[in-house]
Amino acid sequence: MEAQIQDVSGNSEDRRRLIEALHAVIPARALLVREEERRPYECDGLTAYRRLPMLVALPETVEQVQAVMRVCHAHRVPVVARGAGTGLSGGALPHAEGVLLSLAKFNRILKIDTLARTAQVQPGVRNLAISEAARPHGLYYAPDPSSQIACSIGGNVAENAGGVHCLKYGLTVHNVLRLEVVTVEGERITLGGDALDAPGYDLLALMHGSEGMLGVIVEITVRLLPVPERAQVVMAGFDDVAIAGAAVGAIIAAGIVPAGLEMMDSFAISAAEDFVHAGYPRDAAAILLCELDGTNEEVSDQLLQIHDLLGKAGATSLRTAQDEAERQRMWHGRKAAFPAVGRLSPDYYCMDGTIPRSRLPEVLDGIAALSREYGLRVANVFHAGDGNLHPLILYDANVPGELDRTEEFGGRILELCVAVGGTVTGEHGVGVEKINQMCVQFGSAELTQFHAVKAAFDEAGLLNPGKAVPTLQRCAEFGAMHVHGGALAFPELERF
Amino acid sequence: MEAQIQDVSGNSEDRRRLIEALHAVIPARALLVREEERRPYECDGLTAYRRLPMLVALPETVEQVQAVMRVCHAHRVPVVARGAGTGLSGGALPHAEGVLLSLAKFNRILKIDTLARTAQVQPGVRNLAISEAARPHGLYYAPDPSSQIACSIGGNVAENAGGVHCLKYGLTVHNVLRLEVVTVEGERITLGGDALDAPGYDLLALMHGSEGMLGVIVEITVRLLPVPERAQVVMAGFDDVAIAGAAVGAIIAAGIVPAGLEMMDSFAISAAEDFVHAGYPRDAAAILLCELDGTNEEVSDQLLQIHDLLGKAGATSLRTAQDEAERQRMWHGRKAAFPAVGRLSPDYYCMDGTIPRSRLPEVLDGIAALSREYGLRVANVFHAGDGNLHPLILYDANVPGELDRTEEFGGRILELCVAVGGTVTGEHGVGVEKINQMCVQFGSAELTQFHAVKAAFDEAGLLNPGKAVPTLQRCAEFGAMHVHGGALAFPELERF
Secondary structure, three states, X not given: OHHHHHHHHHHOHHHHHHHHHXXXXXXXXXXXXXXXXXXXXXXXXXXXXXXXXXEEEOOOOHHHHHHHHHHHHHHOOOEEEEOOOOOOOOXXXXXXXXXXXXXXXXXXXXXXXXXXXXEEEOOOOEHHHHHHHHHHHOEEOOOOOOOOOOOEHHHHHHHOOOXXXXXXXXXXXXXXXXXXXXXXXXXXXXXXXXXXXOOOOOHHHHHOOOOOOOOEEEEEEEEOEEOOOEEEEEEEEEOOHHHHHHHHHHHHHOOOOOOEEXXXXXXXXXXXXXXXXXXXXXXXXXXXXXXXEEOHHHHHHHHHHHHHHHHHOOOOEEEEOOOHHHHHHHHHHHHOHHHHHHOOOOXXXXXOEEOOHHHHHHHHHHHHHHHHHHOOOEEEEEEHHHOEEEEEEEEOOOOOOHHHHHHHHXXXXXXXXXXXXXXXXXXXXXXXXXXXXXXXXXXXXXXXXXXXXXXXXXXXXXXXXXXXXXXXHHHHHHHHHHHOOOOOOOOOOEEO | OXXXXXXXXXXXXHHHHHHHHHHOOOOHHHEEOOHHHHHHHOOOOOOXXXXXXXXXXXXXXXXXXXXXHHHHHHHOOOEEEEOOOOOOOOOOOOOOOOEEEEOOOOOOEEEEEOOOOEEEEOOOOEHHHHHHHHHHHOEEOXXXXXXXXXXXXHHHHHHOOOOOOHHHXXXXXXXXXXXXXXXXXXXXXXXXOOOOOOOOOOHHHHHOOOOOOOOEEEEEEEEOEEOOOEEEEEEEEEOOHHHHHHHHHHHHHOOOOOOEEEEEEHHHHHHHHHHHOOOOOOOOOEEEEEEEEEOHHHHHHHHHHHHHHHHHOOOOEEEEOOOHHHHHHHHHHHHXXXXXXXXXXXXXXXXXXXXXXXXXXXXXXXXXXHHHHHOOOEEEEEEHHHOXXXXXXXXXXXXXXXXXXXXXXXXXXXXXHHHOOOEOOXXXXXXXXXXXXXXXXXXXXXXXXXXXXXXXXXXXXXXXXOOOOOOHHHHHHHHHHHHOOOOOOOOOOEEO
16 A cells, blocks of 8 residues: 555656745755655654655755745645654654655754743754753753653644643643744744733644644744752652552642652553662552652752651652662653563553543553453553553554554543543644544534634645544544444554 | 614614524523613723623523524624623623623532532632632632632633732633633533643633633633642832842742732832731832742741842842731732722723733833823832733823823833733733734734634624724724824724
8 A cells, every 4th residue: 555655646747746846945955755765754653653755845944944835735735744753643644645844954942041031942952952951051941751852842832742740840831932833824923922921812822732733833932940959759659559549639639749740550660670770669559759849948848748648648668769869760760661661562552641630540440451351461650640641551563453452452541531531642642543532532513613723724734634633524434433343543554 | 972873773673683582592581672781781891991782691501602692693693701891901892783691690619529629610600709619628719810809710711810829820721621612603612621631722722811702601610729838928128120120030030939929119009008008118119029828838948038039139128927917918908009099090091011021120111201201100010920010000081182192101011011022911801902902912924813713713703803803904004093193992982
């Protein structure tokens, strides 16, 4: 099938005319035409889905982005924007008859304003690079997805990325003040501003998490925060996951907002311990990692409180990192949990659902029951404070039918999240991966409104078509298929 | 002119048919037809603008709201939704040939979930009533506009209201999890959910501050917070407004996020002191009120830090409230500042602009210069931490030309805010009051996108027409008029 697409996209007259038109507005080096040059762009972090783009454009200026959009709009060619390609839901999966618009050349930090505490950056700048640049001024950028060493800030906006720190410091949308966006017609618009709460409709928030469906982000002004005087982490072990879940509630109820509050179950603990020797208690059914930050005094006070709270909440072990090296080690274990679990299985599938914090114990029970039903192992790692779950399903793609079963299992977990009042994605986005689960999450009235908003930005549907918001027809079909048990999001795609 | 409108709306055949259709779907008591019944709805808190609605509907159930919307949509009749009518920008100013849809009957708190820490409420519930109902559970609702005793939560969402506490706890949009909305066609849709960060376009955020232009809010789920163990306020006097402004920056730079950080200038200080005897230093050029909340220990630590910081920042006097009564008194002075200033003048006009915090001194200088230019006194009261200014212009509507001069002066202040990277409204909204200043804030590309989004919700433009977002034509005309110096937003309206 991939080969067929090649035949069509490789030789058509339309494609030749498009290449000609693009060559007129961007340098030759900024347009990748040959298959071997396009191949690296065939997937993002969701590598199970791959598709070769018809062309790859690598514009170098905002004016070039505008020109590319104008050409594509005139030629009615789909455009898929791409940052670092670390997304986990296939949001940057190319369109076979479209242009993959890479923002990789937009990698400059334009300005750091230490007085206003903002950084004005291009979309291809890596998340961590912002904090690195701000560090000499005693500042940092708070949202910290696990991929922060590689992921781009433009992609963070498109997916409204979270991270360990978002419990206290908010999601990407809470840390961005202004966006410069190029519309599908090549117009440049400014959303938000340097002061809080711009008037007019809140298109700044709307753009966050819109997964490249509404416009191409070409510049971002983020808020910076002062690096806290002190950060400290407490690790608590529990002999029951439900008790650990209740402890999370007790911390929040006490009015403490930790800088991070993460939970790992025994499977994830063992995997991480084997991999990076983080010093986790192997006999615990679950651990909580609770980070406190602020002034010296604040952190000291909160440490006393947290120890007291966790003890009363039934922790069987409690340990405060004795120095920065131990603190880093504890976090390293958490951040390495995904690859650590990955070592135990040929393949794993990382889910991303969000539930009301109070429903944690029953959802964990439900996941365990599904794990038995499908005969597939699951490790649970999550941003407990936010109720954002990351169950990792272990499978072997070489066993016939196991990927299908894994995807069905994953779908059932997300439906369980929706059933308790949660959502099908916390921070990884919908992309192609969860397009069917959106039919479970939303009714036709909401979907219709989504499509109307999409049309207000992109009437012809050229921006990242087929992602994030399913058509009503797809949902009708999914509902029908669903009765007979599970279905691939994009059965027409080549899978690896 | 008002009389003319009466003639038209009072007797037309269209009106008679609309009344008939509405009587078929809502009880007779829910439709106000006679002029004396409609008169109380002719204005909101911006009383300088008044207009009698053709009809007033007071539906009692969501189904009735849906039915009213369906009827109005079928008859192509404009609908203006109204909460408590405390808005300060004329957002609920009626349409002379439209239905004023009052949500006053939607005044029930449906559920308080102490575990999830949420309250599910109807839109007509008063802001303060939510905190009162949550208080027995040790919880409260954080956003606290000055009008919180009277304003409704539905109006808070429509205007994205702020308040003293929004520096630490965010605007309304940061404290709402879910909305039930009735569309212009009478469809009911759910935006957001009980968990964080719903997938799909962020229509929940989009609805905030949309001023009744996109739908009618019929139910709201808000986040509740634990009542802090302790709250304490520090008052600092300064002999220079610019030094007080710099102190605000120093506090934020130290990584302290006060629960509230308010500034008043000498005029506002004297007025408040005369009115409520708050204990303010009459000889100060400015005071800062800095509220700290949290656990006992946190507040104690922060008090030490704040005293130290304010001393170093040049405060000439420092006082911590000695007991709860003194704390209440200090805040009472701030909250009574508007009426206190109002006692000194037949009329006053409250402005609402937001600027980057760092530009405070130069904007205050600019306002003082404009005050001299227009020969009108100004008192400055503001949410200093957010950079949200509330200059109060004192005038006498009985002096010919003084209201015009006041409005022109106000417009110049807002343009000054925009010039330093700020916005024309912090928390009061655009409504009819600032519709022309929106032409200064936004270019035609942004306005075009706003109109497209509006059309995605309300193609016929029936929801609150003429508010919040100016037409491109109005901006073209405003630009032309502006050259010749100022103009009323709605010169065609009757003014009082």
